Amino acid sequence: MSVFPRISLKPEVTDYLQSVFLNKEVLAAVGHQEAESRFQKLLTCLSHPPSYTCVRVSTHLASLEEIRHKLGDELRKQQLCGSSADEISIQILPHPQIPDVLLLPVDGPRPAQQLSSEVVVGAQCGSAVLRGAHVFVPGILGSPKYMKAGDVVSVVSDLEGRCTRGSSDFQGKKVFVGNGVAQIDRSDIFCTDKPAKGIGVQMVEPLYHSPSFDGVLPDLVFLQNLPSVVVGHVLGPRPGERILDMCAAPGGKTCHIAALMGDQGEVVALDKIRSKIDKIRQNAQMLQLRSIKVYCFDSAKAVSSDSGQDPQGPPFPPESFDRVLLDAPCSGLGQRPNMSCTWSLKEICSYQPLQRKLFHAAVRLLKKGGVLVYSTCTVTLAENEEQVSWALSTFPCLTLQPQEPHIGAEGMLGAGLLPEQLRLLQRFSPELSWDQTETPAAALPRRADGDTIGFFIAKFLKN
Ligand code: SAM
DSSP states (O other), X not given: OOOSOOOBOOHHHHHHHHHHHTOHHHHHHHOHHHHHHHHHHHHHHHTSOOSEEEEEEOTTTSOHHHHHHHHHHHHHHHHHTTSSSSOOOOOOEEOSSOTTEEEEEOBOSOOOOOOSSEEEEOHHHHHHHHTTOOEEGGGEEEOOTTOOTTOEEEEEEETTXXXXXXXXXXXXXXXXXXXXXXXXXXXXXXXXXXXXOSEEEEEEEESSBOXXXXXSSTTTEEEOOHHHHHHHHHHOOOTTOEEXXXXXXXXXXXXXXXXXXXXXXXXXXXXXXXXXXXXXXXXXXXXTOOSEEEEEOOGGGOBOSOTTSOTTSSSBOSSOEEEEEEEOOOOOTTOSSOOBOOOOHHHHTTHHHHHXXXXXXXXXXXXXXXXEEEEESOOOSTTTHHHHHHHHHHOTTEEEOOOSSOOSBOOOSSSOOOHHHHHHSEEEOGGGTOOTTSOGXXXXXXXXHHSSOOEEEEEEEEO
C-alpha cells in the first residue's frame, strides 16, 4: 500500500524526465510498456525512503563486529528511553561485499492515525523524519495555536514551501509523516528572539521507523547512502597517496577516502561555499582523521598556470594528484525521500555546463596513470551517461575502467555509448527493484543494493 503521493514536479520537468526514460534506445530495448512502467515506478519510489538505513563505520578505529555490537547496545538504550511507542526488534546487518557498511531495515509504512493538531515542517525536515530523525526546532514552520510541551501532535511536511513561519492553520499541500510529542511551547518557538535549537517534536509514531542516529557513536558510525560509500571504494585510494576531492562538503566521501588510506597520505578537500567548509573540518575531527586539508575554493579554477605556486594549497599545478574525485554538483533528482521538487527545467538543465568545467580541471590536475571518479546523485542522462560520452570524446587520454564493487545496474541507454561501455558504468536505479510487497529483511542483499537513492558512478584512467 502506498500512503504517499508520487514526487510532485513541474509538468515541464515530468515531461523531460519521461522523454529521458522513454528515449528511442530504451524503447527499442525494452518496449514501451516496460519503459513506461519503470518511469512510473521511479516517480513513486522517489517520494519514499529507501528500505534500508546505511551507516558507514570507522573501521580505521575499531572492527566492524565491535562497532556492530556497540551500535546494537546504543540503539536498545534509545528504545528503552521511549523514543518509540512500541518495541521494534533492531536488526543490524553487515553488507556481504562492503566491509565498512552496516544496514538497518526500515520498517514502514506503518499505520498511524493522523490527528487534528498539526505541526508543519519544511520539506527537508519532513524527509529527515521519514529517515528516522526527530523534528528539530528550526525545521518547524507552523504549530497549533496553543501548543504546549507534552502535547501529542501530527507532523506534516509542507510540499510546496508555502507555509509562512508561525502559521497555525496551514491549508496548503502537505503530507503526514507521523505523530510525536511536542517538547516545547509554541511561544518559545515563534514569540522569542532566540528560539531553542534542540528537539521540537520527539517522534513516537513515525510513518517509517528507523533509529535516530543523532549523537549515537559519533566517531564510529556515519550515516551515508550506500552508493556514496561505494564511491570511496571505487576510487580505491591507497596509503601515502595524494587525493583531490573537488566538491567535498559536507565531507562524507572525503572522510571515507582518508579512512580507506588509514589516514596516511593527503586528502585535499575543496568546496566553493564557505559556510559548508566548517562541516568538513568538524566531520574530519569527529572521525579522528588528520590527513584531510580543507580549502574554500572554486574547483573550476583550481589549476594553476604558474608551476612555481605553493603546491600545498589551491590553485595546484597540473598533474598534482594520484586520484581525483568529482562528486559533482547536480540536479539531485535521485535523492530519497523527496516528495516535491519546485525547480524549473532551466534549473535542472543548468548543471551540465558546470560539471564540464569542473571535469576539465579534474583531468588537468590528475597525474598520468591516475584515477578519476565522476559521480552524481541524479537520474538524468545529461548529467550522467552523456557526460561520459562527452568526456571520452573530449579527452582521448581517458579510458573507462571496471568498478569494484559493482552492485548497481549498468549505465542507461540513450547517450550513444556502446554496450561494453555501459557495462563499466554503475547506475543505481531504484525503479528497477521497487517492490512494496516484500519485507526489506527478507530480500537482503538484493533489495539493499537496488532500493537506494538514484546515483551514478563512472571511473576513468588517465593514460
Ligand atoms: N562530496 C560531498 C559528500 O560526499 O559529502 C557532497 C558534494 S555535493 C554533491 C556538491 C558540492 O559541490 C556542494 O557542497 C557545493 O557547494 C560544491 N560546489 C559546487 N560548485 C563548486 C565549485 N565550482 N567548486 C567547488 N565546489 C563546488
